[in-house]
Amino acid sequence: MEALLLGLGTGTSCLLYCGPVIVPYLLAEGGSLKKSFLDISLFLGSRFIAYMILAIVASLMGNSLFTTEIYRSILTGAAYIILSTTLIIYSFFRIKHVCKARKYSDILSNIPYKWTQSVPVVAGFVTGLSICPPLLLAFAGAASKQSIQDSMIFFLFFFLGTSVYFFPLAFLGLTQRKNVIHIIGKIAAGLAGVIYFIKGVLLISNIT
Amino acid sequence: MKSDKVKLPPYTTAGKFWKSLLICLPMIFITFFFLTGGEPDFSDTTNSIAFILVFLFLNFLFFKIIYTGKTDKFRATGFILFAVFLSLVFITNMVETREGMSFSSADLLECNIPFCHIVITMILIPIVFTNSIIFPGSILDGFAPVSTMLILWILASIALGKGFCSWGCFYGGWDDGFSRIRKKPLVKNINTIFRWFPFAVLLLVALSAAMTLTPTYCEWACPFKTVTEFEAVTSTETLIKTIIFLLLFLGLVIVLPILTKKRIQCGMFCPMGALTSFTNKVNPFDVRIDKEKCKDCGICEIKCPILSLDPTSIEKGKTHFVCSKCGKCIDACPNQAIHYHIKGTPVNKRNTTARTLFVFSGFLFLAIFSGGTFQMGIIRIINILTTGSFF
Numbered sequence A: 001m002e003a004l005l006l007g008l009g010t011g012t013s014c015l016l017y018c019g020p021v022i023v024p025y026l027l028a029e030g031g032s033l034k035k036s037f038l039d040i041s042l043f044l045g046s047r048f049i050a051y052m053i054l055a056i057v058a059s060l061m062g063n064s065l066f067t068t069e070i071y072r073s074i075l076t077g078a079a080y081i082i083l084s085t086t087l088i089i090y091s092f093f094r095i096k097h098v099c100k101a102r103k104y105s106d107i108l109s110n111i112p113y114k115w116t117q118s119v120p121v122v123a124g125f126v127t128g129l130s131i132c133p134p135l136l137l138a139f140a141g142a143a144s145k146q147s148i149q150d151s152m153i154f155f156l157f158f159f160l161g162t163s164v165y166f167f168p169l170a171f172l173g174l175t176q177r178k179n180v181i182h183i184i185g186k187i188a189a190g191l192a193g194v195i196y197f198i199k200g201v202l203l204i205s206n207i208t
Numbered sequence B: 001m002k003s004d005k006v007k008l009p010p011y012t013t014a015g016k017f018w019k020s021l022l023i024c025l026p027m028i029f030i031t032f033f034f035l036t037g038g039e040p041d042f043s044d045t046t047n048s049i050a051f052i053l054v055f056l057f058l059n060f061l062f063f064k065i066i067y068t069g070k071t072d073k074f075r076a077t078g079f080i081l082f083a084v085f086l087s088l089v090f091i092t093n094m095v096e097t098r099e100g101m102s103f104s105s106a107d108l109l110e111c112n113i114p115f116c117h118i119v120i121t122m123i124l125i126p127i128v129f130t131n132s133i134i135f136p137g138s139i140l141d142g143f144a145p146v147s148t149m150l151i152l153w154i155l156a157s158i159a160l161g162k163g164f165c166s167w168g169c170f171y172g173g174w175d176d177g178f179s180r181i182r183k184k185p186l187v188k189n190i191n192t193i194f195r196w197f198p199f200a201v202l203l204l205v206a207l208s209a210a211m212t213l214t215p216t217y218c219e220w221a222c223p224f225k226t227v228t229e230f231e232a233v234t235s236t237e238t239l240i241k242t243i244i245f246l247l248l249f250l251g252l253v254i255v256l257p258i259l260t261k262k263r264i265q266c267g268m269f270c271p272m273g274a275l276t277s278f279t280n281k282v283n284p285f286d287v288r289i290d291k292e293k294c295k296d297c298g299i300c301e302i303k304c305p306i307l308s309l310d311p312t313s314i315e316k317g318k319t320h321f322v323c324s325k326c327g328k329c330i331d332a333c334p335n336q337a338i339h340y341h342i343k344g345t346p347v348n349k350r351n352t353t354a355r356t357l358f359v360f361s362g363f364l365f366l367a368i369f370s371g372g373t374f375q376m377g378i379i380r381i382i383n384i385l386t387t388g389s390f391f
Helices: A003-029 A033-061 A069-092 A097-108 A115-131 A133-142 A148-163 A167-175 A179-204 B002-006 B017-036 B045-068 B072-098 B105-109 B117-130 B147-165 B172-178 B190-212 B216-221 B223-227 B235-261 B266-268 B273-279 B299-303 B311-316 B328-332 B353-386
Strands: B285-289 B336-343
Touching: A003 A033, A003 A069, A003 A115, A003 A133, A003 A148, A003 A167, A003 A179, A003 B117, A003 B190, A033 A115, A033 A148, A033 A167, A069 A115, A069 A179, A097 B147, A133 A148, A133 B285, A167 B216, A179 B190, A179 B235, B017 B045, B017 B147, B045 B072, B045 B311, B045 B353, B072 B117, B072 B172, B072 B353, B117 B147, B117 B190, B117 B216, B117 B273, B147 B172, B147 B273, B147 B285, B147 B353, B172 B235, B172 B266, B190 B216, B190 B266, B190 B273, B216 B235, B223 B235, B235 B266, B285 B353, B299 B328, B328 B336, B336 B353
Parallel strands: none
Antiparallel strands: B285 B336
16 A cells, blocks of 8 residues: 555656656557557556566665665666667657658668567666666665565555556557657657667766 | 849838838837836936937837838848847856856856746646746846746747747847858758757657756757856766757757758757747737749748748648748748738738738837847947946
8 A cells, every 4th residue: 555655646756757758659659549558558567577677686685776876877877778779769760751861761671660569668668677766765665575575566556556647648649640740759759869878878977 | 023022012111201100100119118118317328329229220120121011131130139149248247247157056056047938848847747947047036037038928929929939039040140141051952840850859858857857958958058158067967068058059050050041940959949839829920822922933932941831831821830920931932922911811912911010019029128138238348349348
């Protein structure tokens, strides 16, 4: 119950943290409500796996691993760089609108379109691994648990609490009818990739 | 073709001196009131010279807009000089009060940072979620407080729509100016997809500001920090930020506008431009194309500095909703097929009333925003010429 309330209480922060990643993707892909729900489910599912991994590691190695700034910076920084690579590749994937970008798009043209479905999976997983303030609170809560199982259950309920806020984003998929929204989503995904790359490099360099 | 260029546009005021002067009277009274603050005082010589020069300059520009029927050349003169003078006044103010262009952590903590309208794009989502304004500026007091800037922007948006970007923005004159340097563009046929770029930037800065609860665009991507103020370089992070904004200013505001003759920063990057585009929907003015007169020559499309005209929009008989109503296409059209228009009125005619009402509203904002800056700038210039110091 405590974890669920924590999740519900900090869920908007989680949503805001993941917004720059998932919103451009949903706008660019869209298609239908069903497709958007599927994408969000993939995003949340892989985020859940990341949480479980964190819960196990935290139980085995201690929470200090994630609350110590140096480890947190390296973990989050690496996650951001993986995320940025995914977003930048996605933004150039099968882009038909800009002639100069087409040659980059052609390089990726052999990759099947279904590849795009791995974007929410990768995004969900790496955003789950990047330690944001709500997740730090969850670590503090899980620290009081005695066993791995208890710790995982705590993270499960925390995850459920935060996930409630994500499903309304599926309605963004309804905007797909407008080709322009698709274009804006693709450009925003690429720009987000650039931002996450800079943030990732800065974190790893332990500059911030 | 040649006679078309020489002939004055068919507005009922064009070429008519006394009628034009009569229309300019309200502007003369309003600018007099604003420039004197309602209390004329000519005891100080420097202030009086500054007032007279600015008063005459602004009203000369407006008179020429009405009298010649041409908009863009005179608008741009005031608009470009406004941007230059704003930087001159801002930088000299910074040097006077802070002994440099950079602000310190103490200035941030004490909320001494002037609020710029571009920040509006970043404060909206955090206001909803946190009930707070994520900007280190004053709400009511000091120079450029949040409340004043918000009200001015709302008023300008209602009156001008995205016309704000060509008539009222403090920075727009920079790339407008650089885009006019070359006679012909070196880079042509820019893909109109780039008109959507600012919307992606808007989406991202709004979301990232909500994520970090900081004005991310101001911190990382605003090129105009080069000509106003910026964070003191005290770490590798601030050094990277400084390199980024200098490169953006060089690329988006100077080099690309010169090469393309387009307002690259304003039309293809600025998130505020994207947000303000939506206000074109509620604003009563738009720009229409008379399909009977239009010969599909494409000159308007080439001249448009922010990609708001393409074959599709011309076919529809109107500019795209990102149009900033600068008037360049209207002046350039050899067939006089493009005109300012009031929504809900007949479209296929150049209408003097619609044009006069729009250019009056637009120029009024430009005059009110720029008047004080021009005066202060002239005082600073007189000071440096006579005493060797700006102050």
